[in-house]
Amino acid sequence: MKFDVTHVAKLANLTLSSGEKKKFEKQLQETVEYIEELDEIDVKDIEPTSQVTGLENVLREDEVKPSLSQEDALKNAKSTYNGFFKVKGILDSE
Amino acid sequence: MLSKLNIKQAKEGLRKKEFSSVELTRACLDRIKQTDEKLNVFVTLTEKEAIEQAKKADSDLALQGETLEAKLLLGIPIAIKDNFSTLGIRTTASAKVLDDYIPPFDSTVVKKLKEAGAVILGKTNMDAWAHGSSTEASDYGSTRNPWNIKHLPGGSSGGSAASIAANQCIGAIGSETAGSIRQPASWCGVVGLKPTYGRVSRFGVVAMGSSFDSPGSITKTVYDSALILEVLAGNDEMDATTTPKVVPSYTQALTYKKSDFIIGVSDEYFIDGIDPEVEEKVKEAIVKLEKMGAKLKKIKLFDPKYAIDVYTIIQRSEVSSNLARYDGIRYGNDRSFFADEAKRRIMFGTHALSSGYYDQYYNKASKVRSVIIEDFKKAFEKVDVIIAPTSPSLALPVGATKDQAMFGELSDVLVEPSSIAGLSGINLPVGLSDSSLPIGMQIIGPQFAEEKVLQIAYLYEQGTQTEEWRKREPEL
Numbered sequence: 048m049k050f051d052v053t054h055v056a057k058l059a060n061l062t063l064s065s066g067e068k069k070k071f072e073k074q075l076q077e078t079v080e081y082i083e084e085l086d087e088i089d090v091k092d093i094e095p096t097s098q099v100t101g102l103e104n105v106l107r108e109d110e111v112k113p114s115l116s117q118e119d120a121l122k123n124a125k126s127t128y129n130g131f132f133k134v135k136g137i138l139d140s141e
Numbered sequence: 142m143l144s145k146l147n148i149k150q151a152k153e154g155l156r157k158k159e160f161s162s163v164e165l166t167r168a169c170l171d172r173i174k175q176t177d178e179k180l181n182v183f184v185t186l187t188e189k190e191a192i193e194q195a196k197k198a199d200s201d202l203a204l205q206g207e208t209l210e211a212k213l214l215l216g217i218p219i220a221i222k223d224n225f226s227t228l229g230i231r232t233t234a235s236a237k238v239l240d241d242y243i244p245p246f247d248s249t250v251v252k253k254l255k256e257a258g259a260v261i262l263g264k265t266n267m268d269a270w271a272h273g274s275s276t277e278a279s280d281y282g283s284t285r286n287p288w289n290i291k292h293l294p295g296g297s298s299g300g301s302a303a304s305i306a307a308n309q310c311i312g313a314i315g316s317e318t319a320g321s322i323r324q325p326a327s328w329c330g331v332v333g334l335k336p337t338y339g340r341v342s343r344f345g346v347v348a349m350g351s352s353f354d355s356p357g358s359i360t361k362t363v364y365d366s367a368l369i370l371e372v373l374a375g376n377d378e379m380d381a382t383t384t385p386k387v388v389p390s391y392t393q394a395l396t397y398k399k400s401d402f403i404i405g406v407s408d409e410y411f412i413d414g415i416d417p418e419v420e421e422k423v424k425e426a427i428v429k430l431e432k433m434g435a436k437l438k439k440i441k442l443f444d445p446k447y448a449i450d451v452y453t454i455i456q457r458s459e460v461s462s463n464l465a466r467y468d469g470i471r472y473g474n475d476r477s478f479f480a481d482e483a484k485r486r487i488m489f490g491t492h493a494l495s496s497g498y499y500d501q502y503y504n505k506a507s508k509v510r511s512v513i514i515e516d517f518k519k520a521f522e523k524v525d526v527i528i529a530p531t532s533p534s535l536a537l538p539v540g541a542t543k544d545q546a547m548f549g550e551l552s553d554v555l556v557e558p559s560s561i562a563g564l565s566g567i568n569l570p571v572g573l574s575d576s577s578l579p580i581g582m583q584i585i586g587p588q589f590a591e592e593k594v595l596q597i598a599y600l601y602e603q604g605t606q607t608e609e610w611r612k613r614e615p616e617l
Contacts, residue, residue: 050492059461059491060476061484071481074544075489081547082450082502088509095507096514097352098382099563100339100588105381119245123472134470 050075143168145308147361155216162216166195166260169218173309176617181284182300184223185231186263194260213372215258220310222301223264226345227251234347235279236269238467238478248345249377250356257372265300271349273297274549277542278482287615292536295325301359302329313359318350319452319560320553322357323568327531330570330579333359334366337588338563339384342377348463350456353560363598367391394592395599400434405524407442415533418574423530423582426571433604438524443516448557454506461490514562521587531568531581559585567598573610
């Protein structure tokens with residue numbers, strides 16, 4: 048299997064130079080080949096684990112609690128407008 | 142030099158008014174200024190805030206009585222890994238993406254440290270985003286090993302480990318996803334405790350591998366580790382994975398003189414290519430524990446090499462998801478600021494989770510994760526703890542990780558299986574190599590068996606207190 052660095056970079060929203068593409072493709076291809084040894088393990092009838100301590104359905108009451116003020120929430124933004132985050136247009140239909 | 146003191150000694154001195162918290166804090170700051178040009182431990186030093194906190198601690202100390210009892214770290218200067226959010230103090234995770242990020246809140250760990258009266262000296266260097274085992278992947282230059290500045294401190298909590306080894310601080314905080322506390326503690330010759338997953342809240346820690354991330358401590362002694370865990374452990378409504386189990390008194394547990402443990406030793410953990418001095422010193426340490434009353438039992442564990450594959454797949458998948466939030470809109474810089482290691486991990490994880498590959502990678506790895514968990518469960522039916530080398534090598538020279546996409550995983554092969562299973566573990570220094578680099582062994586316990594792990598670590602530490610190498614310290 049070949050690691051498709053151009054496709055993956057697009058999915059991950061990363062911009063790569065052609066030099067980077069070449070370098071990462073080689074390195075990531077090596078990683079893909081490295082982990083192939085996992086095929087040696089038989090996992091028939093084994094359930095996957097995602098939560099190691101076995102906690103399930105940890106719920107809390109849906110109550111309003113103090114949170115960040117609007118000012119604090121915006122403090123680290125590079126660009127704001129009237130108390131909102133200002134972002135670049137994402138639709139280019141115009 | 143006051144900054145040489147461990148937490149227990151410093152508390153004693155503060156209580157007896159031999160020195161003030163301001164004096165203790167100044168001693169640490171002086172030591173940092175004297176050594177940090179060589180070591181590059183601190184990404185951000187918070188001198189002014191530290192002195193203010195120390196003054197406050199001194200006025201609390203004057204009250205004596207209950208305040209003193211309740212505030213377990215009153216007036217103690219602590220260094221904090223830079224992936225713990227600190228209110229009003231820059232938190233970069235050693236990544237340029239977060240170069241100018243100033244959190245509007247404290248992580249639960251920092252909140253608890255403050256409540257316990259600790260003085261925060263500053264934020265320590267790490268591999269960017271905690272991706273790595275050397276600090277060489279830091280966007281702010283690598284930290285150096287105090288025992289030999291031509292060598293690396295390990296990572297990702299390399300700054301905190303180096304800071305403790307160089308006596309820049311009295312206690313330090315690190316975080317471990319798979320080895321990031323124990324491995325740098327091993328390379329720097331200090332104590333590093335990785336608690337069970339869910340024992341300490343992850344709230345406010347820059348997320349890396351969310352199903353593994355475990356905040357913990359790096360300290361000069363086992364007692365100090367127990368004390369910090371007592372402060373940090375506990376259920377947190379801000380982190381739903383924290384356990385509701387009660388927090389025992391870990392320092393109290395050290396006073397039970399118990400030595401009839403069964404220690405499991407697995408040949409699989411003395412892997413091909415292990416440094417012969419590491420193997421020798423760890424095996425000697427196990428024999429010493431036997432002489433102290435522990436029973437040894439040979440066990441066979443699942444080959445740790447497969448843990449590398451499982452960890453690589455699951456951790457990078459979680460990374461690709463966690464690092465998707467960095468868009469440069471709400472805080473920090475945009476995605477063009479990611480350095481190579483982050484890009485590699487994001488892309489590998491994106492690939493593993495992308496359409497058509499889920500069963501082959503993530504699902505398969507999660508199943509092998511179950512196999513590893515089951516393997517440890519079976520082992521712990523026969524033994525109390527497992528002892529093994531922490532790292533198969535001594536601290537490697539600066540430059541060793543360059544363009545090694547799998548460096549961290551290979552170096553962490555002996556700590557990854559227990560992290561995958563969410564177990565408790567500790568690194569203990571057991572000696573120095575002929576080249577004067579530290580050697581560490583790890584004690585691995587079941588989930589939520591920190592008391593047992595600490596007791597055995599304490600037994601070993603106390604029983605080897607007079608060993609010659611303990612008198613040596615880094616020359617800086």
